[in-house]
Amino acid sequence: MEENRKPLVVLTGPTAVGKTELSIRLAERIGGEIVSADSMQVYRGMDIGSAKVTASQMRGIPHHLIDILEPDEEFHVVRFQERAKQCMDEIYARGNIPILAGGTGFYIQAVLYDIDFTATRSDPDYREELEKLACERGADYLHEMLREVDPESAEAIHANNVKRVIRALEFYRETGEKISGHNEAERQKKSPYCFAYFVLNDERSRLYENIDRRVDQMMEQGLLQEVARLKEKGCRRDMVSMQGLGYKEILEYLDGEITLDEAVRVLKRDTRHFAKRQLTWFRREKDVIWVEKGRFGYDSERILEYLLSVLREKGILWNDYTVQWGSAPK
RNA sequence: GGCGCCAUAGCCAAGUGGUAAGGCAAAGGUCUGCAACACCUCUAUCACCAGUUCAAAUCUGGUUGGCGCCU
Numbered sequence: 001m002e003e004n005r006k007p008l009v010v011l012t013g014p015t016a017v018g019k020t021e022l023s024i025r026l027a028e029r030i031g032g033e034i035v036s037a038d039s040m041q042v043y044r045g046m047d048i049g050s051a052k053v054t055a056s057q058m059r060g061i062p063h064h065l066i067d068i069l070e071p072d073e074e075f076h077v078v079r080f081q082e083r084a085k086q087c088m089d090e091i092y093a094r095g096n097i098p099i100l101a102g103g104t105g106f107y108i109q110a111v112l113y114d115i116d117f118t119a120t121r122s123d124p125d126y127r128e129e130l131e132k133l134a135c136e137r138g139a140d141y142l143h144e145m146l147r148e149v150d151p152e153s154a155e156a157i158h159a160n161n162v163k164r165v166i167r168a169l170e171f172y173r174e175t176g177e178k179i180s181g182h183n184e185a186e187r188q189k190k191s192p193y194c195f196a197y198f199v200l201n202d203e204r205s206r207l208y209e210n211i212d213r214r215v216d217q218m219m220e221q222g223l224l225q226e227v228a229r230l231k232e233k234g235c236r237r238d239m240v241s242m243q244g245l246g247y248k249e250i251l252e253y254l255d256g257e258i259t260l261d262e263a264v265r266v267l268k269r270d271t272r273h274f275a276k277r278q279l280t281w282f283r284r285e286k287d288v289i290w291v292e293k294g295r296f297g298y299d300s301e302r303i304l305e306y307l308l309s310v311l312r313e314k315g316i317l318w319n320d321y322t323v324q325w326g327s328a329p330k
Numbered sequence: 331g332g333c334g335c336c337a338u339a340g341c342c343a344a345g346u347g348g349u350a351a352g353g354c355a356a357a358g359g360u361c362u363g364c365a366a367c368a369c370c371u372c373u374a375u376c377a378c379c380a381g382u383u384c385a386a387a388u389c390u391g392g393u394u395g396g397c398g399c400c401u
Contacts, residue, residue: 015366040366050366076363106365115362156360161369164361171363183362245366269355274366280359 005194006092007316010108011101011307012037012282013200014275016210017293018300020053022200023101024061025304030099030317033062033091035084037102037111040244042080043071045230048223049246051214064091071230071241078117081110097316105281112197113189126173130166145169152180191287196310199282200303202293211271215246219264224250245271 009032011023023034036042040050044067047054053063064087069075084100084107091098100108109115134142143159146168153168171179202210227250235242237251246267253263282288289310296302311317 038366039364074364077365078363081363104365106361106367109362113362117363158360158370161360163364163368167363179362186362240364240367243364243367247366271366276357277359278366281361281365284360 005192006088007097008088008112008191008193008195009097009099009311009316010037010112010195010197011099011200012103012105012108012198013291014207014278015103015271016051016214016275017200017202017207019101019103019200020051020057022300022303022307023099024053024057024059025300026307027061027099028059029304029308030097030311031095032097032099033094034064034099034101035087035091036063036065037080037084037100037104037107038066039075039080039104039107040241041066041102042069042075043067043073043241044069045071045233046226046241046244046247048218048221048226049250050244051218069241071233071235072239074240076240077106077110080104080107081115081117084111085114103278105278105285108197109285112193112195113186113191115186115189123170123174127166127170130169131162134162134166139165142166142169146172150178150180153178156180194314194316195287196307196314196316197285197288198291198307198310199288200291200293201279207275208272211275212268215264215268215271218246224253224260227251228254245274 009026009030011019011026013019026032027034036053038050040046041052042065043050046052052066065080065083068083088098088111100111102108110117130142133145139159139162142162142165143154143157146157146165147154149172150168154165157164157168159165168179171177171182175182201207223246227247230242230247231251231254235247235251237243237248237255242248242251249258249263249267249270252258253260258266291303291306293303296306308317
């Protein structure tokens with residue numbers, strides 16, 4: 001019954017739970033290739049701050065969508081989706097299983113449910129115009145504009161959330177349709193994949209401790225130097241890449257706005273906030289399989305066995321060592 | 331031992347007679363082209379006891395705790 005659905009494994013979770021290591025071990029067991037779903041690891045030169053996988057960690061497992069852009073390049077879901085689909089096709093062609101691994105929930109959603117973004121192209125002029133309006137006349141003015149054309153969206157999006165209000169207006173302007181309707185339709189979509197959506201998780205307090213520890217490690221590894229180097233190369237704070245955790249805080253320090261201690265403190269705090277938001281996102285996603293590390297005694301082998309059992313159950317995997325979804329015995 | 335000051339949510343902190351600002355943290359949530367973004371919601375009866383008063387976190391007395399100074 002899953003004839004035409006291609007297999008897809010999603011492995012995500014809040015920052016610093018241990019996704020990277022587990023994804024590689026899983027790939028080793030199922031003949032998988034990793035497609036990174038991480039909005040920061042796509043950038044070259046941003047290694048320490050984005051906790052990017054190192055070559056030695058990879059242990060020969062192919063990784064995709066890492067180091068594909070310069071930090072001054074724009075990136076967003078639509079581009080991610082395009083590239084992810086493209087490299088997934090190649091992985092299927094090789095007879096392997098793609099493992100979508102990373103912490104950017106929105107990106108995962110985009111490929112897992114193959115959400116349609118193509119209906120609109122961006123119009124920078126209109127966007128700028130709206131931004132100007134928001135500045136001059138206030139967020140409420142813009143929100144009122146939205147209410148006139150798409151009351152449902154206006155209801156759903158808080159007036160202060162200027163970014164989303166602008167997007168909704170933009171969508172209406174370009175398609176003549178309400179984005180609320182579009183979103184509703186997309187929400188009904190079923191995934192075109194035969195997938196397992198794993199969310200690795202841990203007790204909140206442990207997670208937060210890990211985050212604090214990892215930030216300290218990043219500092220020891222030379223996060224400061226990494227950011228300084230990027231700054232020298234012309235990276236500015238208004239670039240999308242420089243809004244990443246670790247980059248924006250250290251840049252503030254380098255610009256003399258805060259002390260280094262303060263930067264580190266804020267970085268830890270913001271990272272904890274981020275982890276919390278990620279969890280909120282995953283809780284809301286349907287079809288999620290929660291993998292609580294504590295339930296497996298923090299034993300990665302046991303966790304792995306569990307993941308494999310789910311994959312077998314779902315028919316994504318026939319046995320541990322071969323990848324034969326393309327030529328599986330009936 | 332004496333004198334003085336202080337005591338408001340996990341932290342910082344306003345409020346000096348009229349029924350507890352604000353910030354941070356924590357927690358929960360939204361998200362369909364910037365998502366490690368942007369945004370939203372939300373937490374107290376004011377150390378304790380007894381008074382004064384229609385009414386006290388705000389005044390009085392005492393208790394406890396802390397801080398400072400003196401002997």
